[in-house]
Amino acid sequence: MSSSLSKRAWKEKLTSEQYKIAREGGTERAFTGEYWDHDGNGVYRCVCCGAELFDSTTKYKSGSGWPSFWDVVDQGNVELHEDRSLGMRRVEVTCASCDAHLGHVFDDGPEPTGKRYCINSASLAFSERDNASSGHSADSSAASET
Ligand SMILES: [Zn+2]
Numbered sequence: 001m002s003s004s005l006s007k008r009a010w011k012e013k014l015t016s017e018q019y020k021i022a023r024e025g026g027t028e029r030a031f032t033g034e035y036w037d038h039d040g041n042g043v044y045r046c047v048c049c050g051a052e053l054f055d056s057t058t059k060y061k062s063g064s065g066w067p068s069f070w071d072v073v074d075q076g077n078v079e080l081h082e083d084r085s086l087g088m089r090r091v092e093v094t095c096a097s098c099d100a101h102l103g104h105v106f107d108d109g110p111e112p113t114g115k116r117y118c119i120n121s122a123s124l125a126f127s128e129r130d131n132a133s134s135g136h137s138a139d140s141s142a143a144s145e146t
Contacts, residue, residue: 005098010048018047021122022100025092030065033121037061042129043073047122049098051077054117054124062109062116067124069117070109080105093117 005013010023020026030036035044044054044067054069062068072078076096083092083104093102102123109116 014047015122018122021120022046022048022102025101026120027103028066028120028122033066035067035121035124035126036065038067038121038126040126040128041131042127044069044119044124044126046095046098046100046102047125048100049095050125051095051097053077053095053102054119056126056129060110062118064116064118066103066118067121068109069119070111070113070115072117078102093119095123 007023011019014022017028021028038059039056041056043052043056044059045052052073054067055071055073058069058071060068060070079094079096079099081092081094083090090104090106093105094100095102100123101120103117103119106116106118107114
């Protein structure tokens with residue numbers, strides 16, 4: 001895997017907020033990130049390497065102030081690590097391709113998985129799904145010119 005960008009290269013590629021969170025394991029303040037209340041139709045990718053991590057169809061409103069998902073796009077795209085910092089036992093979620101810190105996963109999520117992936121907006125980059133290929137249009141489609 002090509003995850004061996006130097007510190008300096010990451011700093012050039014990312015904003016300082018993204019760097020602090022994705023590369024140094026920081027956490028953005030609740031209700032301040034770009035995506036906690038974001039409601040698009042598409043895929044959330046790793047801000048560092050572009051790997052597909054979470055799908056908007058598994059995003060839900062947890063009330064935590066961070067983007068929350070009950071599943072990942074592919075279990076192989078993330079890695080889980082036990083995190084005993086701050087006197088708590090939590091499970092850290094990182095990007096399997098580039099080691100970016102994403103957030104934590106908890107066992108109080110909704111069905112069908114019961115998982116709550118609590119992810120920093122700063123570690124994610126949203127890409128809109130191409131609706132042209134799906135048969136039906138979304139309720140707020142921009143097809144007014146036809
Ligand atoms: Zn990555």
